[in-house]
Amino acid sequence: MERKFIEYxxxxxxxxxxRLNVGPQHPSTHGVLRLEIELEGEIVxxxxxxxxxxxxxxxxxxxxxxxxxxxxxxxxLDYIASMNNEWPFVMGVEKxxxxxxxxxxxxxxxxxxxxxxxxxHQIAVATFGMxxxxxxxxxxxxxxxxxxxxLFEHTSGARLLYNYFWxxxxxxxxxxxxxxxxxxxxxxxxxxxxEVMRLLMGNKIFVxxxxxxxxxxxxxxxxFACSGPVLRGSGVEWDLRKAQxxxxxxxxxxxxxxGSNEIGVIGDSWNRNIVRMNEMEQxxxxxxxxxxxxxxxxxxxxxxxxxxxxxxxxxxxxxxNPKGELGFYLVADGGNKPxxxxxxxxxxxxxxxxxxxxxxxxxxxxxxxLGSIDIVLGEVDR
Amino acid sequence: MGNFVFDLIGKNIVAALVICIIPLVFILPYxxxxxxxxxxxxxxxQDRVGPMRTGWKGVLQPVAEVVKLLQKEDITxxxxxxxxxxxxxxxxxxxxxxxxxVLPFSEKFxxxxxNLGLFFVFAVGSFAVIGIVMGGWASNNKxxxxxxxxxxxxxxxxxxxxxxxxxxxxxxxxxxxxxxxxLNQSGPIWNWYIFGGPQGGAIKFLFIPFFVILFIxxxxxxxxxxxxxxxxxxEGESEIVAGYHTEYSGMKFAMFFMAEYANMYVVxxxxxxxxxxxxxxxxxxxxxxxxxxxxxxxxxKAFFFVFVQIWLRWTLPRLRVDQLMYLGWKVLLPLxxxxxxxxxFLAMIN
Amino acid sequence: xxxxxxxxxxxxxxxxxxxxxxMDHLFQKKVTMQYPERFDPIDTGFMPDNSRNKLFVDIDDxxxxxxxxxxxxxxxxxxxxxxxVPSDGPITIKSGAKRTLWVLKHExxxxxxxxxxxxxxxxxxxxIFHTKxxxxxxxxxxxxxxxxxxxxxxxxxKKLDNFVAYQIVKKQEDAAKKAADEAAKAAAAQxxx
Ligand code: SF4
Ligand code: SF4
Numbered sequence: 001m002e003r004k005f006i007e008y009x010x011x012x013x014x015x016x017x018x019r020l021n022v023g024p025q026h027p028s029t030h031g032v033l034r035l036e037i038e039l040e041g042e043i044v045x046x047x048x049x050x051x052x053x054x055x056x057x058x059x060x061x062x063x064x065x066x067x068x069x070x071x072x073x074x075x076x077l078d079y080i081a082s083m084n085n086e087w088p089f090v091m092g093v094e095k096x097x098x099x100x101x102x103x104x105x106x107x108x109x110x111x112x113x114x115x116x117x118x119x120x121h122q123i124a125v126a127t128f129g130m131x132x133x134x135x136x137x138x139x140x141x142x143x144x145x146x147x148x149x150x151l152f153e154h155t156s157g158a159r160l161l162y163n164y165f166w167x168x169x170x171x172x173x174x175x176x177x178x179x180x181x182x183x184x185x186x187x188x189x190x191x192x193x194x195e196v197m198r199l200l201m202g203n204k205i206f207v208x209x210x211x212x213x214x215x216x217x218x219x220x221x222x223x224f225a226c227s228g229p230v231l232r233g234s235g236v237e238w239d240l241r242k243a244q245x246x247x248x249x250x251x252x253x254x255x256x257x258x259g260s261n262e263i264g265v266i267g268d269s270w271n272r273n274i275v276r277m278n279e280m281e282q283x284x285x286x287x288x289x290x291x292x293x294x295x296x297x298x299x300x301x302x303x304x305x306x307x308x309x310x311x312x313x314x315x316x317x318x319x320x321n322p323k324g325e326l327g328f329y330l331v332a333d334g335g336n337k338p339x340x341x342x343x344x345x346x347x348x349x350x351x352x353x354x355x356x357x358x359x360x361x362x363x364x365x366x367x368x369x370l371g372s373i374d375i376v377l378g379e380v381d382r
Numbered sequence: 383m384g385n386f387v388f389d390l391i392g393k394n395i396v397a398a399l400v401i402c403i404i405p406l407v408f409i410l411p412y413x414x415x416x417x418x419x420x421x422x423x424x425x426x427x428q429d430r431v432g433p434m435r436t437g438w439k440g441v442l443q444p445v446a447e448v449v450k451l452l453q454k455e456d457i458t459x460x461x462x463x464x465x466x467x468x469x470x471x472x473x474x475x476x477x478x479x480x481x482x483x484v485l486p487f488s489e490k491f492x493x494x495x496x497n498l499g500l501f502f503v504f505a506v507g508s509f510a511v512i513g514i515v516m517g518g519w520a521s522n523n524k525x526x527x528x529x530x531x532x533x534x535x536x537x538x539x540x541x542x543x544x545x546x547x548x549x550x551x552x553x554x555x556x557x558x559x560x561x562x563x564x565l566n567q568s569g570p571i572w573n574w575y576i577f578g579g580p581q582g583g584a585i586k587f588l589f590i591p592f593f594v595i596l597f598i599x600x601x602x603x604x605x606x607x608x609x610x611x612x613x614x615x616x617e618g619e620s621e622i623v624a625g626y627h628t629e630y631s632g633m634k635f636a637m638f639f640m641a642e643y644a645n646m647y648v649v650x651x652x653x654x655x656x657x658x659x660x661x662x663x664x665x666x667x668x669x670x671x672x673x674x675x676x677x678x679x680x681x682x683k684a685f686f687f688v689f690v691q692i693w694l695r696w697t698l699p700r701l702r703v704d705q706l707m708y709l710g711w712k713v714l715l716p717l718x719x720x721x722x723x724x725x726x727f728l729a730m731i732n
Numbered sequence: 733x734x735x736x737x738x739x740x741x742x743x744x745x746x747x748x749x750x751x752x753x754x755m756d757h758l759f760q761k762k763v764t765m766q767y768p769e770r771f772d773p774i775d776t777g778f779m780p781d782n783s784r785n786k787l788f789v790d791i792d793d794x795x796x797x798x799x800x801x802x803x804x805x806x807x808x809x810x811x812x813x814x815x816x817v818p819s820d821g822p823i824t825i826k827s828g829a830k831r832t833l834w835v836l837k838h839e840x841x842x843x844x845x846x847x848x849x850x851x852x853x854x855x856x857x858x859x860i861f862h863t864k865x866x867x868x869x870x871x872x873x874x875x876x877x878x879x880x881x882x883x884x885x886x887x888x889x890k891k892l893d894n895f896v897a898y899q900i901v902k903k904q905e906d907a908a909k910k911a912a913d914e915a916a917k918a919a920a921a922q923x924x925x
Binding site for chain 3: 066072
């Protein structure tokens with residue numbers, strides 16, 4: 001660190017920039033992230049994220065794992081949205097092995113992925129409010145997330161790391177009261193969202209805190225390869241579910257939510273969050289349609305391959321995770337272990353944009369901008 | 383205006399000590415109740431049940447917390463400036479405690495009935511800043527320093543609107559003595575200053591909006607002076623960990639804690655005294671009035687405002703430093719000056 | 733100027749709205765469940781059937797195939813086996829199939845286990861399964877290793893010895909057989925000569 005001396009210039013004191021370590025044990029870095037920031041008074045002049053505290057050699061490890069064994073590891077990437085994480089990998093292997101999963105499986109996958117999207121956005125909005133100092137919406141949203149997790153637990157047996165989407169099908173069938181529970185969840189989610197809109201998103205203090213903070217212009221967002229609500233908050237209408245519909249997403253009617261100039265400026269923290277709030281509503285719509293169309297009968301395990309051995313080849317398969325595009329580049333050598341599994345982690349890519357957009361704001365804003373990007377350190381560090 | 387302790391024991395050193403001790407004896411249980419209230423109300427507002435293990439439904443939780451703090455190791459960072467570091471919590475606490483010297487509890491009891499009560503509260507209120515800066519600087523921690531700097535900026539800028547409120551009340555009451563201000567408002571409920579004060583006639587209704595605005599202005603600035611949400615910027619834990627008391631632990635942390643709760647009572651009491659008739663009963667002088675009921679009304683009304691502070695804390699997000707300054711200088715100060723001028727004018731033509 | 737007052741009023745109004753919401757919640761029913769007194773993870777009052785908690789191995793049902801060991805992504809299962817010998821008599825596992833392996837050790841290290849359920853999936857005899865027990869802990873990492881085999885050391889040693897002895901016997905038998913075979917072959921050869 002460079003050392004600067006204060007010069008006494010007869011009444012004028014040159015200010016000194018302060019280097020401050022935010023994290024790794026900071027209350028609001030959302031995990032073990034260390035931000036090295038340079039402050040001029042309260043103004044942030046430089047930010048360097050230091051990552052890797054949670055590095056687990058995910059990609060290398062997967063080369064030692066048989067394909068079904070990779071799935072529990074993938075759960076632990078973005079542990080808030082494990083269902084969504086599993087999907088692109090499973091889909092990629094299925095494509096390589098030419099497995100056409102049954103209709104019912106597709107519908108269940110869509111419903112669970114969307115439920116998990118809701119759960120993820122709930123956490124994102126909740127922790128974002130927490131960063132801004134509002135505790136109460138946090139608890140309301142977590143209370144609802146509990147219902148979703150209960151359904152997941154009932155179905156897959158675990159509350160967080162599901163290991164539920166398997167190559168060729170699903171680990172278990174859904175419980176008998178599944179449809180009612182899901183509809184019930186949607187109802188509660190909508191009610192709470194409406195409340196959170198009034199309590200948090202509409203609050204003048206919160207609006208003042210977040211609008212025009214951390215403005216991410218669309219071109220920068222595209223240049224940094226951002227995806228998900230971060231990109232859509234900047235007004236770019238890009239959602240893999242619409243842009244390259246995978247699975248059965250082309251059957252549903254839903255909108256891609258983008259940021260607007262209505263309250264904030266396109267691309268600011270407020271917009272990123274309102275996109276999340278709106279996406280929850282869209283997910284509710286998708287779930288409703290999926291539940292209406294879903295076939296009642298069918299074995300979710302009938303298409304399980306005897307041995308998961310994709311033929312020699314490579315594939316890049318990606319899906320729209322709650323946080324953005326999660327992709328896996330898979331090279332198979334014909335054996336039962338992947339030759340190479342490269343992941344395109346959403347949070348990692350989105351985090352890269354942080355130094356770009358938080359210069360010139362205050363420390364308090366920096367925390368909010370970080371919160372609005374919605375990262376999970378399990379995915380950043382892998 | 384009597385002081386019943388002097389009547390009882392006579393004017394001697396024992397009486398003086400008793401008078402000193404009464405507020406202290408009040409603060410400790412009050413702080414426990416307030417902490418419990420904070421825990422429980424916060425929990426209930428969030429659909430939780432809050433602490434449930436210690437005592438019946440967790441009512442002993444604050445006691446347990448205080449005992450925990452007492453038992454904790456008292457750590458002083460090696461590179462901290464020890465004398466200042468150790469002194470700071472006491473100064474903050476003294477700042478809060480000294481204000482109790484002039485807070486009336488009832489008609490018959492006010493520790494020190496000086497006729498500059500409001501001014502005194504105002505003066506010792508800014509005492510806390512010294513302690514906070516001391517603690518923040520002496521901790522030799524960047525977070526503490528940031529918190530302390532924010533705190534100074536905040537408290538100083540919010541003293542101005544608060545001062546304007548005091549001035550307005552002093553103008554209309556013609557005194558800075560708390561007991562006299564309360565006496566002015568005694569009688570039926572519409573004699574309280576928030577309802578226009580004791581003067582009768584149509585002009586009373588002209589006063590009301592200004593007093594209501596002043597009331598809100600003071601409520602907001604009192605939140606800022608006690609570092610409560612939405613103005614808990616000096617200790618905003620999601621940004622600067624714990625602000626100026628990041629490095630404190632054990633008993634010294636408890637002192638900061640206690641000072642915060644004591645301050646909450648002080649500002650609530652002042653709101654009550656200035657606008658809501660202090661210890662006077664809302665039912666007029668005939669019903670539920672008197673020195674003993676006075677204590678009830680005074681403490682009860684003040685507790686309501688403590689509750690409001692807790693309520694706000696669990697509702698609102700935190701402001702940012704520049705918005706805090708904006709609110710203080712560009713909204714509250716002009717509003718309070720305008721109200722002050724209006725009230726002075728109305729008082730003149732009245 | 734209008735915006736200035738509008739902002740103030742809006743701020744005031746939204747704060748009031750927020751306060752009303754929290755006030756409503758103050759009197760609402762609470763959702764917290766006090767854990768040891770009341771434990772129903774799911775509204776129905778019991779754990780889901782496929783909940784993935786502590787594992788249990790029914791050693792009488794385990795034929796020692798080692799499938800679980802191979803399929804565990806974190807290598808937390810250790811299976812050690814020894815072949816059965818004819819002198820053990822006709823032994824079967826619970827489900828009726830013939831037992832060819834004695835399981836001498838079937839140890840699961842819960843400190844490593846990630847409760848992925850892949851071992852359960854791979855077990856052909858359903859000997860390994862999840863129980864409903866989830867709250868267990870230990871003071872030492874080694875306390876979390878659980879060996880499901882209940883044989884005493886002597887029994888294990890005996891089984892090993894049996895196997896070794898059988899091995900020797902078998903070797904001799906094989907040798908004798910071989911010798912006999914060879915002798916027969918030689919005799920046959922002689923005859924053909
Ligand atoms: S549940 Fe998974 S991690 Fe645990 S023992 Fe079975 S295979 Fe291994
Ligand atoms: S538990 Fe099942 S899979 Fe594991 S060794 Fe025994 S029989 Fe084989």
